[in-house]
Amino acid sequence: MSALRRFFFYLFLLVYLVAAPVAILYAFGYMWAPGSERGLVRSGLVALNTTPDDAQVFLGASRYTRRTPTLLRDLLPGEYSIRLARPGFEDLTVTARIEPDRATVLDRLLLLPTARSPRPILDETWTGFFAHAGGRYLLLQRGAAHFLYDTRKPDEPPRDISRLFTGIPDELAWSARDPDELFVRIGTRVHRLDLEDGAIYPDVTPPARRIAMAHKRLYIADEEGRPMRVARDGTTEPPGARIPPDFFAYGARAPIPNDAETRWLYADGNRLGALDREEMENGDWTWTNRVLYAHAEKISGAQWAHDDSHILFSDGSTLWLLALERGGGGPPRAVCRIGSRGVFHLDERSGRVWLLDSEGRLNYLALVPPRALLPLARAREEAP
């Protein structure tokens, strides 16, 4: 028995001494390259995930048998063209730059449906609308008249709530927490309206030139044009680590931060840009301006989309989708036609874009699949 134990001990020891270094080197990206680059080289990989998933993957001329989400491993450093195809959706081609030991993460690739004509939902025409971040309610505007529309009850006509408004508001922001709570800016005064009981709570923020709701947070631009975040009790957080101090100097009309407040989007006439927070080695930070797209005619609205990986913006009579890093980058893709006012809203939960067409009618377009409560998709992978 002792001899048998010794035999297996040394056998397993040998296996370990070979397998452990190989596994660790592999995990660090090392691989044995065949052909002209023969030798031990450090590879990289691409993590691909599409919305919707189950798209076929083409790497150059090679087709992968598995579908997204997937990992493309053992790629030598260089640039690769990856095409993703799914029936009923437009092909998407992205360029992935592979570096040694680096994972290029393209996990927010958005496939646009081939059929994407907006569908009108109400016969009336409107001059504008505001959407509740919860996705259910729309506040439709026609001149000074305001109507509340429940999208889950499409057959019920919009309810006139104009009596709640003492004047024509300059701006509206709808609380994401409570659909009965609406912030209204008239001049520099910001009031809170309770849509349920009709109460008006005046001057809930300091005097403001702009108000906006983003990711369940209320932001204002104060009288000096500084962006601020307003807490529920009315206290404000001045510019600093999370809020760029000179945001409005870039021509921004409304504060549009991403969820992490590390990137603030602005639209200035014919260009889209962002202020990125960058950590410095000493622990401080700096805000860096990046122009994301500079060839627009006249941008009238912009919104973060698909977990802040894309920007949806209206330019002239077209709604565009611009993919950022994790979305695959590249030039903006035309989504659909839109009215000249450029009024739209993407509800991430339902995946619908609400928009006003050229006649002012309310339309919707199912742009992305409704968001699942639990992320069930898991990374699958294969070799080409």
Place this chain on the structure above:
Amino acid sequence: MSFAYTRNGLEQRDARLQRLFEIMPGACSWSILAGMAALGLFAPQAAAAVVIAFNLYWLLRLAHSTLFLLLSYAILRAEHRADWPARLASLKTGIAPRENAWSRWLFRGRRRAAARGAFQPLDPDTVRHVVIIPIANEGSDVVEPSLRSLSAQTFDRARMIVVLALEARAPESVRAEIEALAERMRADLPDLHVVLHPDGLPGEARVKGANASFAARHAAALLRARGIPLDRVTASCFDADTKAPPTYFDSLTYYFCIEPRRTRASFQPIPVYHNNIWAVPGFARVLEVGSSFFQLIEATNPDTLVTFSSHSMSFQALDEVGYWPMDMISDDSAIFWKSYLHYEGDYRVVPMYTTVSMDVVAERDWARTMRGLYKQKRRWAWGVENFPLIMRGFLRTRRIPLRERAAHTIKLIEALLAWTTWGFMLTIFNWLPVLAAGREFSQTVMYYTAPRISALVFNLAGIALITTIVLSQLLLPPPPTRRPFLRRARHAFEWLFVPVITLLFSSIPALDAQTRLMLGKHLEFWVAGKSGEKK
């Protein structure tokens, strides 16, 4: 070698060494755990690489263990059917008993080994057995089944001396119960004695070893008075709930007779916890079946096998080494190390492929059972108290070959560290680098590859788990229920929780014990709650 196997009354140099080696296991365990946590948080690539190295090591250890578990179980099954009285007779006649092919092969192997050593087996008729059952608080409901198992032995009971080592500090009711039980059992066990161990004798702690030693001295005096040579006697120290199978002392006699250096040996049966195994919560069942499997695997490695729980040994050796340590809780393993150092390496443990059955800790409800199990496992892990004594002994002796000392030291350190760290490595540190990943790490190849390698390792480990589940079904007695299949299916399902069970009832109690030793906070003896014969 003259070596005081104690941590008390040491000279300054020895006391310093003792303290150093007391600190070492806990310090090493905490260093590994803290190091892994720090790596996971601040150098996740390095942590992931360490995790891969560990996972592969763990997988190969698991494969190695599973292989020898299968082998050991096969031997146990074959030996279970052995005709021990016939084997004993064969020692005198030299004719192999009519048994299955496997047992006959084992038998011939042993005979050949004996012949190579020009060794004649001892005449089994001259062998006697002393059984010591230490009792602290256990009542007759726990002790009686144990005595009944002794009275049912096929071995000549007239050659068995049974000593109930009763603590004088035990409650009056317990003492009265045990006395009454002894009175009843004397009809079946004629040489049954109750020895009352006085409380607070000088040089003793309140530990089982002190009680067992007091009783063993009483038995030694009895043997000497009767003129029985101690080299023909075995001493079995059984927990109060130990039930020996009817042929246990036949098989012990056999192993004792064919062992060339029988007075330099302990005899280790496979402990199983079948007395109430189907009456306890699933986590306790998995844990104790796991303990039995561990001993089965250890039985295949006699070179570094250490005594555990209920076992037997040469009475002469017990007498010569000065009986069990009287200030240590882990008396079962301590007596081996004490003997090993006393005889300077000329001492070994002979694995016996027969079982002794004990109770699983069982309290009134789940919470109490969990607490009881935790305390029991911590007491087992308190076996770490032997480490400083062994290391001091190894430094003192030169007669034990360096290679042998190194083998024991490496195995001890590896076992102590594995006990404390594996549970954490498998359940927490495997995922920590990925869970705590910052942006930098999440953009590396390692971030995506390490979980893939871990998944492959765990899938392969599933083969070992399936083997374990099958063996546990084979090892366990039939469930006392009308739907045994459902009960067994549930037990198979219980094994899926083994990583969490390992963490809660193995790693954490072991870390607790090592930390206490490191900080000098010694454990008081704690008597596990035993349920008696639950069906």
